[in-house]
Amino acid sequence: MQAFIGTGVALVTPFKKDFSVDVEALKRIVNYVIDGGVEYLVVLGTTAESATLTADEKELVIRTVKEANNGRLPLVLGVGGNNTMKVVEELKTRDFSGFSAVLSVSPYYNKPTQEGIYQHFKMVAEASPLPVILYNVPGRTASNMLPSTVIRLANDFKNVIAIKEAAGDIVQAMKLLQDKPKDFLVISGDDMITLPMVLAGGAGVISVIGEGFPKEFSEMVRLGLQRKVDEAYKLHYLLADSIDMIFEQGNPGGIKEVFKSLGLSENTVRLPLVNVNEDLANRLDAFVKKVVN
Template sequence: MLRKISGTGVALVTPFKSDLSIDFEALTSLVNHCVDGNIDFLVVMGTTGESVTLSLEEKNAALDCVKQANNNRLPIVLGIGGNNTDYIIQSFSSYNLDGVDAILSVSPAYNKPTQEGIYQHFKAISKISPLPIILYNVPGRTSSNMTAETTLRLAHDFDNIIAVKEASGDMQQIMEIISKKPIDFKVLSGDDAITLPIILMGGNGVISVLGQALPKDFSSMVKYGLEGDLKASKELHYKILSFVEPLFVEGNPAGIKTLLNLKGICKEEVRLPLVKSSAKLKSIFEQKLNKLV
């Protein structure tokens, strides 16, 4: 039975040591920090996890570490996606999917497929996936928007496509999906800044970057929003909103790793072609954390 994939999910970073090897101790601390902060589910090997700079061996090692640290407390979602459909299909056999609850699969980047191409891509993955699939639309990275029509077509045609992570920033598109989706299909925000507006329009939660640094505040905002408590959710929304813009101004996950470093969870190290955040950005986060009550 599928465990709950709604509420506040977080796209975990992959912490690195100074030599850029994976810091499994820090990753374990991060998982516990999220569980203790009332996060609802964990996402491994997304964009924030720097998956494109990790070898298959490293991806599996990080996944195993998260499973062990999580100890079955929260659902786990694994990122498996790309722009080579056949390669993605073959890659399912490269992971130990025991203990994984769902797959997060991003719409193809660089190729810039048509909407029919996007549909056929996810249809092919749906046919072979042993786990439920969360679609991921992030045109800012893929240069190709998955329209509401395509998302809804996939949602209605394939029972194992259970949700979409919507990071288009297009509220009209997102509201169209919410208003026409199958009843059990989930719409998850992929944008921290508009998570609450999406929830208040009928969305089901978020896959967040900021949530792993401020888990209690972020998860409470989502919880109150889902419960219809506008006053409490809005108060938390504006409390944490000031972190969102600086979080991404020098790239993701450089910003979130700096914030996590200031909270004593992991180093700031990222792998090229990404670089660490500037001293200026670190100072901005220090000031914001000092003001956070």
């Protein structure tokens, strides 16, 4: 579990202008974030636009990331959904070589009860050959996995090792930190409150902004873990405006605009997502030039 302390980044899937997967850009991005000092990589999460990728494209993304990473950092694979049996089947049949854990989102759209969420993850935990990181993101799933449910899963299944907590609620995060088993990791899924969560006892972050500014953001997290509060908050406030901007018109439209400014990839997204507007694109470009140059 030490592998998941610090900064993980939720990798985008870069597309060419014809909407095909840009393999070379993905390799550039992997090297960029590794060189920037992040601790691990998350493949095929929400930021990867996984919902719009075909099965073949997902395999291409996995192969590309594994090749570019070349064993340098731990890899986490997103395996989740709102059809429990389909998730279980993937967990039982997929080749997980090269991966250290799975990230599994709380079921979306169906709006299950807390008992339904528990039973879903019970089956996930029993089927998974790898440690499981739960993922709570009520803004996307339309249901909130309560701390009591998370703690119940953490206590009942040894391979449920962590949660990516993205409710954006620092009070809820603190309740998790208060009640969790000793070795269970509470990982921020909200870039803006990552530092407060770390200082309250969190293990780090699975980040979007950390992909665009890996050097600064991963150093902020490390300083927070070391309790160097003033130094950490200096970096937080350096990046705070960019965190607001990259989510202003949806994810990953904002972070892909950052990558375009960095010269790493096109800013192409797939419908139903669209590019950020010209005003936001200009503001993001100006921010990149200020921080990186």
